[in-house]
Amino acid sequence: MTAKHNILTRVRTALGSQGEAAGRREVVEARLSGAPRGIVPQRGQLPRNERIDLFRAQAESVNATVETVGDYSELPHSVSRYLRERNLPAAIRMGDDARLGAADWLSERTLEILKGPTDGSDMAGLSHAFAAVAETGTLALTAGGDNPTTLNFLPEYHIVVIHADDVEGDMESIWDRVRTRFGKGEMSRVVNFVTGPSRSGDIEQKILLGAHGPRALHIVVVDPAKDR
Amino acid sequence: MTGAQETNGSPPHVGLFVTCLVDLFRPSVGFASLKLLENAGCKVDVPNAQTCCGQPAYNSGDRKDTRAIAEQVIEAFEAFDYVVAPSGSCASMLRKHYPGLFDGDPKWQARAQSFAAKCHELVSFLTDVMGVSSVDARLEASVTYHDSCSGLRELGVKAQPRALLASMNGIQLKEMGDSEVCCGFGGTFCVKYPDISNHIVGKKTANIEAAETDLLLAGDMGCLMNMAGKLRRQGAATEVRHVAEVLAGLTDTPPIAGRAK
Amino acid sequence: MQLTSHKFKSHVSKALVDAQLQKALGNVEKGFIDKRAKAAGALPEFESLRDNAKAIKDHTLANLDLYLETYEARVTAAGGTVHWAETAADARNIVLDICKRRGARTVTKGKSMITEEIGLNDFLSQHDIEPVETDLGEYIIQLRGEHPSHIIAPAVHLNKDQVEGDFRRVHTHLPEFRDLTEPTALLSEAREVLRQRYFEADVGITGANFLVAETGSSVIVTNEGNGDLTQTLGKVHVVVASIEKIVPTLEDTSQILRVLARSATGQDMSVYTTFSTGPKRPDDPDGPEEYHVILLDNGRSSMLGTEYQDMLRCIRCGACMNHCPVYHAVGGHAYGSVYPGPMGAVLTPSLNGIDKAGHLPNASTFCGRCEAVCPMRIPLPKMMRHWREQEFEKHLSARASRYGLGLWAFFARRPKLYRAAVSLAMPLLSRLAGKRHRLGALPLAGGWTDHRDLPAPEGPTFMQQYRKHQASHRP
Numbered sequence: 001m002t003a004k005h006n007i008l009t010r011v012r013t014a015l016g017s018q019g020e021a022a023g024r025r026e027v028v029e030a031r032l033s034g035a036p037r038g039i040v041p042q043r044g045q046l047p048r049n050e051r052i053d054l055f056r057a058q059a060e061s062v063n064a065t066v067e068t069v070g071d072y073s074e075l076p077h078s079v080s081r082y083l084r085e086r087n088l089p090a091a092i093r094m095g096d097d098a099r100l101g102a103a104d105w106l107s108e109r110t111l112e113i114l115k116g117p118t119d120g121s122d123m124a125g126l127s128h129a130f131a132a133v134a135e136t137g138t139l140a141l142t143a144g145g146d147n148p149t150t151l152n153f154l155p156e157y158h159i160v161v162i163h164a165d166d167v168e169g170d171m172e173s174i175w176d177r178v179r180t181r182f183g184k185g186e187m188s189r190v191v192n193f194v195t196g197p198s199r200s201g202d203i204e205q206k207i208l209l210g211a212h213g214p215r216a217l218h219i220v221v222v223d224p225a226k227d228r
Numbered sequence: 229m230t231g232a233q234e235t236n237g238s239p240p241h242v243g244l245f246v247t248c249l250v251d252l253f254r255p256s257v258g259f260a261s262l263k264l265l266e267n268a269g270c271k272v273d274v275p276n277a278q279t280c281c282g283q284p285a286y287n288s289g290d291r292k293d294t295r296a297i298a299e300q301v302i303e304a305f306e307a308f309d310y311v312v313a314p315s316g317s318c319a320s321m322l323r324k325h326y327p328g329l330f331d332g333d334p335k336w337q338a339r340a341q342s343f344a345a346k347c348h349e350l351v352s353f354l355t356d357v358m359g360v361s362s363v364d365a366r367l368e369a370s371v372t373y374h375d376s377c378s379g380l381r382e383l384g385v386k387a388q389p390r391a392l393l394a395s396m397n398g399i400q401l402k403e404m405g406d407s408e409v410c411c412g413f414g415g416t417f418c419v420k421y422p423d424i425s426n427h428i429v430g431k432k433t434a435n436i437e438a439a440e441t442d443l444l445l446a447g448d449m450g451c452l453m454n455m456a457g458k459l460r461r462q463g464a465a466t467e468v469r470h471v472a473e474v475l476a477g478l479t480d481t482p483p484i485a486g487r488a489k
Numbered sequence: 490m491q492l493t494s495h496k497f498k499s500h501v502s503k504a505l506v507d508a509q510l511q512k513a514l515g516n517v518e519k520g521f522i523d524k525r526a527k528a529a530g531a532l533p534e535f536e537s538l539r540d541n542a543k544a545i546k547d548h549t550l551a552n553l554d555l556y557l558e559t560y561e562a563r564v565t566a567a568g569g570t571v572h573w574a575e576t577a578a579d580a581r582n583i584v585l586d587i588c589k590r591r592g593a594r595t596v597t598k599g600k601s602m603i604t605e606e607i608g609l610n611d612f613l614s615q616h617d618i619e620p621v622e623t624d625l626g627e628y629i630i631q632l633r634g635e636h637p638s639h640i641i642a643p644a645v646h647l648n649k650d651q652v653e654g655d656f657r658r659v660h661t662h663l664p665e666f667r668d669l670t671e672p673t674a675l676l677s678e679a680r681e682v683l684r685q686r687y688f689e690a691d692v693g694i695t696g697a698n699f700l701v702a703e704t705g706s707s708v709i710v711t712n713e714g715n716g717d718l719t720q721t722l723g724k725v726h727v728v729v730a731s732i733e734k735i736v737p738t739l740e741d742t743s744q745i746l747r748v749l750a751r752s753a754t755g756q757d758m759s760v761y762t763t764f765s766t767g768p769k770r771p772d773d774p775d776g777p778e779e780y781h782v783i784l785l786d787n788g789r790s791s792m793l794g795t796e797y798q799d800m801l802r803c804i805r806c807g808a809c810m811n812h813c814p815v816y817h818a819v820g821g822h823a824y825g826s827v828y829p830g831p832m833g834a835v836l837t838p839s840l841n842g843i844d845k846a847g848h849l850p851n852a853s854t855f856c857g858r859c860e861a862v863c864p865m866r867i868p869l870p871k872m873m874r875h876w877r878e879q880e881f882e883k884h885l886s887a888r889a890s891r892y893g894l895g896l897w898a899f900f901a902r903r904p905k906l907y908r909a910a911v912s913l914a915m916p917l918l919s920r921l922a923g924k925r926h927r928l929g930a931l932p933l934a935g936g937w938t939d940h941r942d943l944p945a946p947e948g949p950t951f952m953q954q955y956r957k958h959q960a961s962h963r964p
Contacts, residue, residue: 003573004561007732007786011554014793028555028737031548032703035738038541041534041747058757095774117774120684136758149721149775153714171743178739185563187704189770190721193762198714201754202626202642203649203672205516211625212680213714213761246951252915253944255951274955277904285898287855289877289886293898300902377856410814414854419936420890421498421852426940427505427818428854457941460927485944486926 033184037172044135044169049228051134052221055167058137062196063209064217068226072103072161075220079159080108082218083124088157093118094126097146100161117148118155125151125214129162130181130191131174138195139219140174142181142188152192158214160194164223240358242270243308245301245347247318248280249449250470254484257449260476261314261350267476268358270310277304281313281321286329287415295329299336302326302343310357311347314472315448316379317415319349324382349379350472351447355388362395365477370400370441373471374432374455375408376448389447389471396475404439406431413454429458437464443483445471456485464488490608490636492841493825497848500823510820513646517639521811524755525862535751542745543866546802549735550793556702556735557784563705567767569780577607580785584609584694584727587781588618591725593691599709599716600624601696602640602805603729603785605827606840609694620694621686623715625679632659638821640828641753641807646820649675683715693723693777697730698804699745700782703738706764707782710749714761726765726777731785733801739764745804748864753806788840796875800835802865809859809869815852824849831859831869838876847885850876912953915946922946 017024046054056066069078079092091112094100105113118125127147129139139160143149152158168174171193182188198213209215242265250257258274265272282297301322305311313319323344330337354360371393379385393401412418412428419425432455436444444459444466446452456468467483493500504510529535549556561571574580588596596613598604598620610620610631622631626644630637632655637643644652653669656678669675687693695716699708707728709716720726736742742764750756769776792798810816810830821829826837826846834849843850850873859869880886900907922928922945930938937943948954 003575003579006575007573007784007790008554008557010786010790011557011732011793014790014795015551015554016794017554024552025555028552028559031737032559035703035740037740038545038744039534039537041532041538043532062756062760120688138758138762143773143776144770145772145774149717149773153717153721171746172740175739175743185704187567187706187764187766189766189768189773189776191764192717193758193764195756195758195760195762198712198760200625200676200713202624202629202644203647203652203675204513205520205642205645206672208673208676210680211676211713211715212623212683212718251951252911253946255947255949255954258951258955274952276908276952279901279904279907282901285894285901287874287877288890288894289874289879289881290894290898291878291881293894293902296902297898300904377854377858381857381861408858410854410856410858412814412854414856416890417852417854419934421501421815422936422940423501423505424815424818424852425854428814429941453944454941456944457927457937460942460944461929461940481947482926485942486924 035175040170040172041135044133046134046169049225051169052164052167052223055132055134055137056221058134059196059219060137062137064137064196064219066219066221068221068223070224070226072099072222075100075103075161076105076108076111078220079126080111082159086157088123091122092124092126092159093122093151093155095145095147095151097128100126100128117150120154122155124157124159125155126159126161127151129160129166131166131168131177132162133171133174134167135170136195138193141192141194143190144188149190149192152194153213156210156214157216157218159218159220161220161222164221164225239269239271240309242272242310242312243305244272244274245278245281245305245311245313245318245322246274247313247315247449249453250314253453254449254470256478256481257314257470257472260470260472260478261312263476263478264350264354264363264472265312268354268360270358273308275304281318283317283321283415286321286325291329298326298329298340302339306339306343308346310353311343312350312353313347314350314470316349316376316383316385317448317450319347320378320382322347349383349385349447351392351475352383352385352388355391360392363392363475365475366397367474367479368398369443370402371443371445371474372402372404372436372439372441373407374404374411374444374446374451376446376451377410379447380408385447392475393471402439402441404435406435411451411455413450415450418454429454433458433462433464436466441466444468445474447471452484456483460485490605490827492845494837494846494849496825497823497852500825501819504819504823509648510646513648514817514820517645517811518817521755525752525808525811528751528755528757532751535748538744538747539864539866542748542864543802545736545741545744546865549737550733550798550801553732553735553793556737557732560700560702560705560735563702564767564782567705569705569767569782572781572783574783574785577787580607580729580783580787581609581612583783584729585613585616587725587727588613588692591691593618595619595621595686595690596692596694597621597623597687597690597719597723598627599693599695599711599719600627600643601694601729602637602827603696603731604694605637606787607729607785609729621683621690623683623687623719624713625676628679628683629655636822636827638829639807639810640805646822687718687722690723692725692727693719694727694729695720697728697734698749699736699742700730700734701739701742701764702735704766706766708742708762708764710746710759710762712760717761717763720765720777721775723777725779725781726768728782729785730782731787732789749804749806752808752862752864792839797835797839797872799867800839800872802867803832803836804865806864808862808864812858812862814854814856831873835869835872835876843876843879843883844885847880908952911950915950916948919946919948
């Protein structure tokens with residue numbers, strides 16, 4: 001514990017505040033509990049449908065592909081078609097997310113359904129996003145058995161389902177949802193914000209897709225009001 | 229010249245801070261500054277007790293000498309309504325950096341602050357303070373303009389010289405690539421690290437030549453001497469002048485570092 | 490790495506004539522600058538976000554002790570362990586202890602400048618633990634035995650042919666006919682080789698872009714996904730981060746994220762922004778069994794409360810070096826320090842001493858472009874000047890320049906004497922130049938005239954002419 005003591009003592013001496021100045025503690029507590037939002041760009045502050053359109057446009061601008069379905073029941077067919085169009089094996093790995101599980105996957109007879117985390121041998125993974133950010137076309141995924149983290153990074157093709165009602169304007173709104181879901185000051189083990197497929201510019205600053213994570217990111221928006 | 233302003237009926241009294249490089253190397257710029265200021269309706273004086281703004285010492289870490297020089301400048305100039313310098317770099321030294329030299333000395337700091345508020349770079353003073361929007365000068369030439377760093381980034385000098393040049397007859401402004409990138413002068417930098425400085429000015433002269441203009445203009449003698457010296461050494465065709473000479477219509481003198489041929 | 494900043498000038502001489510390097514540096518000058526300008530320009534709130542990002546960090550630094558304590562409590566509550574390290578050596582030893590306890594043979598690493606700062610790779614190798622860099626750029630330079638030449642683009646000094654050569658040298662499984670001429674082929678090759686290494690690794694080490702006090706989370710921002718694989722697949726995740734990485738809340742992190750990627754690569758968001766909180770949980774099929782954070786001081790606390798405190802706002806985006814004419818000319822290795830460019834010129838003397846890094850804050854034209862683009866509004870030129878002042882006060886600057894400066898200041902402080910001297914000298918110099926109005930060479934002016942002509946004075950000084958003019962016009 002001496003290292004901690006020494007570092008904190010040096011910090012306090014440098015800040016010119018020996019011991020606990022009550023005033024400072026109050027300010028810090030207030031910031032931690034109030035978590036002020038700061039400046040939230042106007043870009044994402046849109047009515048529902050326009051917000052979903054912005055999300056789609058932003059995601060596509062960073063090389064994700066996006067399709068919209070009206071209901072979860074359409075997922076098996078949509079996934080199956082995606083794999084077929086890319087000449088990928090008819091197999092998909094996913095977690096225990098009830099929203100994904102509720103679809104009738106047996107309807108796609110040739111599609112193999114694999115459950116649980118991946119060991120890296122799967123070509124395609126399917127996840128359900130916790131929420132999304134329209135401002136930047138970003139998906140937010142949380143960890144757990146429902147949607148294993150390894151599915152976000154190991155398969156070459158990542159298909160992510162997002163419900164249209166979960167598309168928020170900004171990242172700050174995701175934190176509101178996180179606090180509602182996990183409790184104030186608590187977090188899912190990881191929150192992965194994903195903005196497009198993996199890429200690297202490390203060789204001659206040329207952007208190439210598919211560095212270590214997925215080469216392709218496909219987003220399926222479930223929007224019951226899609227024919228608006 | 230349009231837009232001349234007067235304060236309380238009497239013309240504003242301007243102290244011209246000539247700058248050491250103009251004083252020593254390019255008196256023409258001093259006379260051009262006088263003419264531009266007087267045409268704008270200013271009463272101009274040039275105090276004797278001026279040498280340099282102190283930047284060489286300041287940027288070499290010599291705070292003591294810098295402060296002594298700053299005190300000297302403030303004493304010589306603080307009685308004027310305005311202090312104007314034909315250099316963004318020197319004007320910024322007076323305006324942005326002098327007050328900080330007197331940290332811990334409230335009396336001098338207050339003096340430096342009220343002094344600093346009066347200090348301006350020549351061209352932006354003409355447009356922004358005196359309201360000048362055009363000059364009565366003529367030059368049949370194509371020109372390109374280099375934005376010197378201190379003027380651009382510390383004082384916001386960018387549109388002002390271009391606006392006044394655009395008001396002239398015969399002149400054609402062609403922007404070079406990367407006009408906002410440093411020319412590599414950097415005061416003592418250019419002699420402390422001559423090879424890097426040379427590399428940077430080489431890129432600058434390539435951009436200048438690619439603009440294919442008759443003249444290169446800028447508002448700072450340091451940068452101008454650096455770029456002119458390099459252009460002449462390379463045998464380039466572009467000639468070099470301080471923007472004040474052109475705006476004042478005083479272009480009979482040979483350009484900086486002489487003619488191209 | 491061994492600090493070689495004292496050899497800056499000889500590094501520079503080599504760098505300026507290295508045609509391959511100069512070509513690679515062109516990528517920095519063009520690519521990064523345009524992309525940042527475009528991304529910043531597309532967000533109307535960008536400038537006010539910069540102000541707010543600065544304010545958040547200033548507030549955090551002013552209460553750093555309290556936020557550090559909160560952070561530690563939250564990490565512990567989430568099942569993680571916080572280790573405090575005063576020095577680089579302390580941090581290295583903590584990493585080694587964790588590795589030894591787990592019997593680790595290999596560790597994977599996400600890209601992190603802090604582990605470069607503490608020289609972790611060499612240290613682990615000396616203790617028979619193999620560090621494997623997984624960021625493509627870091628992997629390439631590790632194969633070459635080099636250090637990063639840029640804080641976000643470590644291999645920016647190389648071209649694809651060099652990378653192909655390195656892969657062929659090290660990846661001996663590669664058949665000769667395999668075409669590696671295109672960057673995509675190189676990327677696939679690295680992906681294949683490294684994929685196996687993630688699974689073999691016992692420990693995954695990452696840095697952190699932020700540490701969130703509110704939740705005890707560490708945040709990494711990457712584009713490749715290697716950082717996530719490093720911290721997800723290793724049995725143990727070790728985060729090494731310096732104490733100033735703390736931010737109060739998730740909202741504060743989001744504010745700074747909006748300026749980070751835009752300033753660094755010109756992206757609105759990097760591909761992967763990951764908030765990690767503690768080890769694997771009972772309902773979690775993935776993730777590390779252990780989660781450790783090493784909070785490193787290594788000189789930061791001694792910057793607090795000094796003229797260098799503003800440097801602690803730095804979020805390592807690299808915008809300062811991307812916009813630096815000196816960096817563009819010489820590249821990152823010339824600086825001879827872990828951190829190159831303007832931010833390195835300020836930070837390196839703080840970490841290693843101004844006596845060892847004197848060239849760095851001097852090798853700047855003070856063009857101010859770094860400060861103009863710094864998302865955290867760090868006054869980099871001002872702090873470089875502070876270092877020059879310390880150097881001057883400690884009599885560390887070169888003797889010749891001190892004498893020259895002293896002589897100049899002697900005259901500059903005595904206007905009458907100055908006037909007399911220059912009134913003689915300038916007309917003389919002017920006559921020397923004659924009708925060419927320039928001088929090709931001049932004693933003691935080699936620094937100038939080796940590369941360019943010296944414009945000659947027009948003749949008598951302005952003051953001489955002006956006084957004469959006044960005398961003849963006096964009524």
